[in-house]
Amino acid sequence: MIARLIEGTSRRGLVLLALLLAFLILIPFFVNDYLITVLILIFYFAFVGQAWNIMMGFAGQLSLGHALYVGLGAYTSAALYVHFGVGPWIGMLAAIPVAGALGAVIGFLAFRFGVSGVYFAILTIAFCEFARVGFDHFRWVGGSAGFFLPVAQYSVNDLWNLRGKPSMFYYVILGFTVAAFIICHLLLRSRMGYFWQAIREDEPAARALGINAFRYKMIAVVISAGMTSLAGVFFAFFYNNLFPEQVFHISRSIEMILAPIIGGVGTLFGPILGAVILTGLSETMHEILHLLGVDVPGAKAVFYGICLLVVIVALPDGVWPWLSRRLGLSERK
């Protein structure tokens, strides 16, 4: 498995990767909590971007409702924790099948009845909106008034219950991101990964060769949904409060696809690089505005819009394919 992981990667790339990982592991010892929080945000978006990328980047199915799976994961694990005292790691085992099952329902409706392209994207938005309205009236988890996890000042990190300092959350989300990267790498180089790419590039042609497109698209949706729900569990335990209007809002769905689009759809490093660029730059801009004493509501959205425009015009494949060529690393897209 390790051999498969590193095959096709240049020596230079491996060294860079190892240095980067060492740097990321050591960084919390040198920076303050604010910067750690920014890093957490970066890896959060890198992780959900990676999960979304399985559906869109690998299998070519555009989802604009991925906030649905984040929300399901968040509410499932939070409800288990608050109502039954079940910890987040067990909560994840519940969140994955819940999100995966709803993903399968959406996938089945779409792929069985030939809903594709833009119409598929609209269907994913619709389900996310259903969830938003539904959870607004779901009293058991607080409805529109919000759902709260008990918060206290923690002096020690309780990893089992995900209660603790930012640095602990940082290592958790870093671990998620690294695991997601490895899983995506293996998936993309697997037999199924090639089927996905064939479907993405030309579905009728893939079907003409005897690839069961329905089945592989379903698998992509379920894996992507399940993986995304883990981000939801993290979200719930990191922020400790959940409001349907926020969690399931369409801007959440859009936000999480920006990183892979800017970094490079269908690439492995794209979502990570995109998250670094977007979150890093937007936080920097926020700080600068703050220092200047300017408070512009919506500045972040405008900034995202500008980033998106620049990338689409200048580097339509995303930043990573361009950067990797410049650095002489190999990742064909």
Next chain:
Amino acid sequence: MMLQVSELDVFHGDAQALDGVSLDIEAGAIVAIVGANGAGKTSLIRTIAGMYKPGRGSITFKGEDITGWPSYRVCNLGIGQVAEGRQVFPSLSVMENLEMGAVIPRAKPHRARNLERVLAMFPVLKERAGQAAGTLSGGEQQMLAISRCLMGEPELVMFDEPSLGLAPAIVQDVLRTIRDLNRDGLTCVLVEQNVAVSLKLASRAYVLENGRITLSGTGEALLNDDRVRQAYLGM
């Protein structure tokens, strides 16, 4: 009969694409299906391939009723298709494209032999094995599409507009390839707008108009038919 299609009706929503289409394809034949744009040629191919479900009628391949089978099962019986518009996977390499042709169970044991065979037939694909398929020329992409289909160990191949958008010299190459494959025993269904050439090549031909078969006969008979000459050959 290798493939028998009888009384096939196909609908796309409310629009009827095929209306009572029947045809017979003998083993070892080249059968041409000619007709104008929108006559239902691609619908016919895709329905036989299992990509569309017929509203009525039946499809029988080597005595087995395959009506309504999903495409991956039809494929595995040995019915291949070279789809319209050179549908190669542009960002996958030439070799990866070829591998994609051999994913069905019937093809796997013969992978190495088929690969050798198609690379011998189109040496240019060997030269470009590692190159992204999207960077090939139009003619090379068509060769790749044909090769990829042959990797699936088909007994019957349906070619959908194989000459579309190709330079005349390349069109000749492609049609010659089809003729050679047929001589080696492959049964071919040829759907073409290039009516004169495909009728010359075909042992039997059908004219499809507005979803109906309006005329059928040997290729030669159709070439000499006044209606065909007027409507398709401009004579």
